[in-house]
Amino acid sequence: MGLLPTPEDDLPEEPQEIRVPLQAIRGRGAATAMAHRFAKDQREPADDGWSPVRAPGNAEGLAPGHGCQEGGDEWGTGAPGGLAACEDGEGDIRPSPATRVHFETARSALSANDSPDIFFELSVNPYRGCEHGCIYCYARPTHSYLNFSPGLDFETQIVAKHNIAQVLRQELAQPRYVPRLLNIGSATDCYQPVERDLKLTRSVIEVMREARHPFSLITKSSGVERDLDLLAPLAAQRLAAVYVTITTLDATLARRMEPRAAAPHRRLRTIRALAEAGVPVGVSVAPQIPFITEDMEQVLEAARDAGARTAFYTVLRLPWELDALFREWLTVHYPQRAARVMARVQDLHHLTDAQRAAGKTYDSDFATRMKGSGLWAELLRQRFANTCRRLGLNREREGLDLGQFRPGLLRGQGSLF
Template structure:
């Protein structure tokens, strides 16, 4: 008998779904003998920490336990020696040209994260492995320093944390993001970063002076103000009210801060205008959004999440997601969920995408968001400072 999926407290997904390169697919089944043991996940472990963050574990039947009696998977951190730091972006729908990500996988566990399928390349599941098997690039700052110091390097807009959150819980201990900011500070290279964590406040001593010189900007993602929904979608990210406090702290320190209301999920996230209003009141002066997109295994993972948390509206949600991407009947019949075309994938196309676009634009006009785009100054870049040379400027 198949064991029905149940939500795991503090985790976004309910299973370690097989990735697309797996040769074998396994299912948990009840053989009639029951189960009282502890689940252990394989892998070469460099550091292991139990997932015991108070906000995620409040109300559990014993710390770290799920009501079914199974221990929720612990977080394991693997150290990786990075060979490169900067990743070029040629997508016309993304505002930055280069990105750097100190971590693979993300303990925040956001169910909608488009980076989940990348864990398949590491032979990890995009499901629970993505949020429990975290890969940390321990030498990322040294590699970035080397790349910025290359004579052929031309300064371009760089974003930190574009794929996985650069301030996820392990950053408290490893401080890789802080080390990246220190390199950018030394080279006087402008950058932006995006996060759902209040951990960014730790680095205000670096960010505030850089922002005053037009060398840094921060974007905070707030998908919804509903704490119950946020707990289900983004179980280990900061609560919505805490992210608003982070926006206020950044703005009060003089750091240009914007809000991302992404992704927009039909019949799930329905308070976009309220999020924009609250973020503006907290000090955000720019905003952007994207619609839900479900590449590769993320399609099945999101459907699985809907079946666990919102079974009555699951079919409706998926149909409207397809509407947002204006899919034809033939595409829907083939099981396609979204259009990956560079031109339309972020904002969607068709009637429902247009309505969403109009809602966003009207709210921004009313609040005065996006009236001025915060420009970062590329002319201050001094690669010689990374090579120990003194500057004449």
């Protein structure tokens, strides 16, 4: 004789929440618009039962391989029509959200830098946010100040400082202004796709040319080639230098990590074009990410062969929300090695067991944050130094000439020089 059912046995099972699995988004680095650190609410997507939860890699019911391109047009915007490339075999995963440009009236153009580990003292950034979508970008958390997500919003909500050239002109013309080393595009890429139409970076270079103020700029975009008519004559007068970032030569990895930047081979062509025009050009192999970017020596050699004279690197830094964003990216693209990558990042910054237990990812101290410290950081330093020595990089540094600055030219005054 069986047991009689109890009242609890008749109760229906409580429905369990089904969370939507993380999926890559076509042409974007971040997988979510995670809340920023000032937000009051935290939201997570969950299945409401009205549509099936698709497995990663086959969203929208598209066949694997649909719509894939070789990645990187002449401006580094990815595939035609604004859709960035997807990896072979992964297919179109989730449709890419559209990019929106917001216009801002800038009150100042020059940002001062007092960090002893950065070579320039002033910077000009015509844009906030960057459509290139590099997942490791240390500028992502700055979007939080605009009430935007450092995730997808950083890539899709671009702020353009429409009056940047006029404000820069006023600041350089001030009698109290003293010329110092200045970099264009230190926070977000000054040649990201929107520059093609707005030409804000070009207008900044025109002001610098008029004032004879030296500058450097750094980019991942081949769009810099458009302004060779300005850069080449300035470079001949020791007033301009360019740095091109090449994190890896692996095109598949670059598409995942820097989805709307120019393809690696296209950046090498940009280095060659700059060098042939007489522009001093260097290569940035930054950031170095353990077990992800493993071809530093090959990048340096290819850049040297293309015409780069100098090189530098930094290690991965994960300030504020960037820590969670990068972990999210590892979960989507490299789940099996995610824990190993994060452990080595902590090794690079020589964190103690107590710091690791507290969830700290890197040391923000000015003395060590860029290159790290400890055994693994020293091994990376030796790899870089030995390769540069073998290739003849960094043997000579052509300094920019601050003595040519003529603020009077911006005020309409003539010059005897």
